[in-house]
Amino acid sequence: MPATSAREKVFERLVAWIWEQQALASPLPADDGRQYQVVFRGRPWGERSPDFQGAILARDDGQLLRGDVEIHVRASDWRRHGHGRDPAYNKAVCQVVLWQDEARPIVRQDGTSIPTIELVTRLAAPLAELERRAAPDLADVKKARRRAPALPCVETPSDLALLLDRAGVARFLEHAATFESDLACLPPEEVLYRGALRAMGYTANTGGFEQLGQALPLGTLRAVTVSPSAPTRVQRLQAALLGVAGLLPSQRGIAVSEGWPDLLEAAWSEQADALPEPLPPGTWRSWRVRPENVPVRRTAGVSHLIGAWSAGDPLDRLLTDLEAAERAANPTLLAMRWQARAEDDGFWATHHDFGRPLPAPQPWLVGAGRAGEVVVNVLLPFAYALGQATSEKALSERALAVYRRYPSGPPNRVVREMALQVGGVDGPKLAKGACRQQGLIHLYRHWCDTRDCARCAAGPAVASPW
Numbered sequence: 001m002p003a004t005s006a007r008e009k010v011f012e013r014l015v016a017w018i019w020e021q022q023a024l025a026s027p028l029p030a031d032d033g034r035q036y037q038v039v040f041r042g043r044p045w046g047e048r049s050p051d052f053q054g055a056i057l058a059r060d061d062g063q064l065l066r067g068d069v070e071i072h073v074r075a076s077d078w079r080r081h082g083h084g085r086d087p088a089y090n091k092a093v094c095q096v097v098l099w100q101d102e103a104r105p106i107v108r109q110d111g112t113s114i115p116t117i118e119l120v121t122r123l124a125a126p127l128a129e130l131e132r133r134a135a136p137d138l139a140d141v142k143k144a145r146r147r148a149p150a151l152p153c154v155e156t157p158s159d160l161a162l163l164l165d166r167a168g169v170a171r172f173l174e175h176a177a178t179f180e181s182d183l184a185c186l187p188p189e190e191v192l193y194r195g196a197l198r199a200m201g202y203t204a205n206t207g208g209f210e211q212l213g214q215a216l217p218l219g220t221l222r223a224v225t226v227s228p229s230a231p232t233r234v235q236r237l238q239a240a241l242l243g244v245a246g247l248l249p250s251q252r253g254i255a256v257s258e259g260w261p262d263l264l265e266a267a268w269s270e271q272a273d274a275l276p277e278p279l280p281p282g283t284w285r286s287w288r289v290r291p292e293n294v295p296v297r298r299t300a301g302v303s304h305l306i307g308a309w310s311a312g313d314p315l316d317r318l319l320t321d322l323e324a325a326e327r328a329a330n331p332t333l334l335a336m337r338w339q340a341r342a343e344d345d346g347f348w349a350t351h352h353d354f355g356r357p358l359p360a361p362q363p364w365l366v367g368a369g370r371a372g373e374v375v376v377n378v379l380l381p382f383a384y385a386l387g388q389a390t391s392e393k394a395l396s397e398r399a400l401a402v403y404r405r406y407p408s409g410p411p412n413r414v415v416r417e418m419a420l421q422v423g424g425v426d427g428p429k430l431a432k433g434a435c436r437q438q439g440l441i442h443l444y445r446h447w448c449d450t451r452d453c454a455r456c457a458a459g460p461a462v463a464s465p466w
Contacts, residue, residue, distance in 0.1 A: 010138065015098050015119065016051055016071045017134040020044055023124040027060065030115035031075075031100060035060040040451050042069050045413055049088040054449055057093060066450075067093035074101040075116050085109055086287065152424030153458040160423045160430050163458055165404075167439030172381055172403055174442075176396075179385035188315055188386060193218040195378040196305065196338075200298040200370070204285045208245070208295060211283060215276045216244045221306065224274045238303035239267035246278035247296050249354040256354050260347035291352035292362065300348050301365030304340035315386075322383055322398060331402050334379060335371035339364065372409045376434045380406070406434040414444050421448065422458050 018024065019041055027035040036059055042052030050068035057065040068091045072078060075097045083089045090110045100118040107113050123130060154160040182191045194213035201209035225236040242248050242264060249256045250265055284295045291297070309317075317337065325331035341363050342348035349363040366374075380403045387395030411419075418440040419427035431440055447456035 011073045011098065012071060013138050014131055014134055015073060015096070016044065017137055018119060018123065018130055019052065019069070019071060019096055021134075023130055023133075024119060025122050025124055028117050028119075028122055030094065030117045031103070031105075032115040034115065036065075036094075036115075036117065039064070043417060045417075050092050053091075054451075055093065056451060065093040067091045069093065070095050072097045074099050075104075075106070075118075076102050078106050079104075083108075087285070088287065152420075152427065153422045153456070155424075157423075157426055157430055160427065161436075163422070163443075164431060164436035164439035167442040167457060168433075168435035168437070169400070169404075169439075171438045171442035171445075172384070172400065172435070175377060175381035176384040176388070179382045180388050183385055183389040189313075190218050192314060192318070192378070192382055193306070195382055196374060197302060199374045199378050200302055200366070201295075202289075202293055204289050204293075205295045205298070208279070208283045208285070209298075211279055212241070212245050212299075215279060216241065218306075220275070224271045234303055234307045235263055236267050236271065237307050238300055239264040240271055240275055241299050241303050241306075242296065243268040243272060244276055244278055245295065245299055246281065246283065247299060251278060252354075254354045261354055286353070291356075291358065292367075294353055296353045297348060297351075297365060300342070301340040304342075304365060305338060308337070318379060318383065319395075322379075322402065325402050326398060331406055332368075332372065332375075334375045334402070334406075335368060338366060338371035338374045338379075339368060340366040369410045372406075372434075376403065376406060376409065376438065404433075404435050408432050408437055409434060411437065415440050418444050418448065 022038060022041055024038075026037050028038070029035050036057045039056035039058050040054070042055030044051060045053045051071040052069040055065075055067065055069045059065060068089070070078065070083060070089065070092050072081075072095060075095065077097070078084065078095055083092075084107055087109050090108050090112070092108060092114055094114050095106050095116045097116055097118055098120050100116060105113045106116055120127070125133075154163055179191055179195065182194070186194075194210070197209045197213040198206055201207070221237065221240055225233060225240055239248070243251070246252075248265060248268055249261050256262070286294045286296075289295075321334050321337065325334045342365055343363075348365055349361050351357050352362075380399045383399035384396045384403075387393060387397075387399065415431065415437050416428070419431040421427070422440065422443065423430055431437060443456065443458055447453070447458075453459050
């Protein structure tokens with residue numbers, strides 16, 4: 001079949017619009033012989049994965065299916081687009097198509113078969129009429145998806161502000177509780193190191209960086225990377241981290257030219273006997289991860305951050321920076337030490353992976369946005385937990401006070417969608433500041449993701465979960 005035409009793309013957006021608006025007559029028969037009712041159509045977050053995520057479908061035998069929904073014009077598009085080879089589609093519970101053009105079963109990458117639901121016979125109006133109704137939204141898809149719901153969860157600005165402040169603090173205390181439990185059995189530097197590693201993982205590779213922190217403790221890393229010169233120290237740190245992560249070129253069968261990769265391979269050979277075994281293949285996900293976020297590049301960034309710790313005790317530096325942030329009008333200076341540039345090697349300024357050059361130079365390995373996330377999700381909750389663990393209540397109070405006035409970071413899709421969902425048209429304006437952004441994420445993780453509206457803190461007449 002030829003490449004997807006412009007008309008085909010319009011039709012796929014139309015099918016997505018029909019599903020989003022639920023312009024359908026229930027129940028919906030599928031090719032597995034079952035009939036389905038849509039409890040929740042899912043969220044249209046299909047940037048690099050299924051089109052609608054977090055859907056809930058009720059099958060005619062009473063079973064609820066929770067997962068993602070992939071939209072196509074024809075059933076055969078699943079294979080044409082290669083979704084059966086992509087792990088990102090392993091949460092899909094069904095494929096929704098306009099036309100069922102083949103009877104072959106749909107199989108995910110993990111081997112699970114999922115049903116296909118054909119819509120053409122279940123439309124609420126003739127297809128031409130639905131296309132006419134959808135035309136304004138199809139002309140500006142982004143604007144349509146930014147539209148606030150008719151009934152937001154919270155109606156008054158004051159109630160919304162109070163809700164988000166409380167939810168943001170609740171999320172902060174959850175992070176702090178995790179750090180406090182870690183501090184009961186690990187040295188503070190180790191807890192901070194592992195927290196920083198985890199923050200580099202984003203969603204796709206959080207688990208991988210957690211495994212790396214457990215496999216390569218900070219004490220072991222420091223013991224094998226002692227070096228008198230900064231460039232050599234970063235080289236040894238980077239080789240150790242990448243080697244234990246299993247991400248060096250030789251470990252992945254990548255042929256590279258001379259230069260920094262060869263220096264890393266040499267440093268790994270010198271240190272490998274004193275380091276743990278590399279993590280197994282399959283630990284990391286690079287497929288459908290943005291180039292600047294791939295685990296190789298983020299691990300290189302961590303090596304620069306850890307290398308800077310040799311200039312002084314990281315806990316002393318954190319406390320010094322916290323004190324300066326308290327005095328400053330803008331506390332974002334806390335993030336400055338957690339930005340990393342490819343200054344010592346130069347290789348990472350022009351590459352996002354071994355053998356994969358960037359289209360344009362990008363010297364920041366850890367930029368301001370990610371460094372701000374480290375401050376909000378790691379440094380300040382860690383400082384709060386440290387105060388609790390050492391009975392220095394004032395330290396905990398200071399960390400929470402800085403968190404409450406820390407400015408907004410770049411909004412992700414959860415923050416954008418939840419601001420509209422919870423607060424309507426006023427939501428994005430009121431959801432300013434890191435605390436309130438984190439509050440939106442807290443509401444989503446605990447209640448909205450599972451559609452637990454009855455017990456949600458933003459729901460009607462619900463007892464406070466805090």
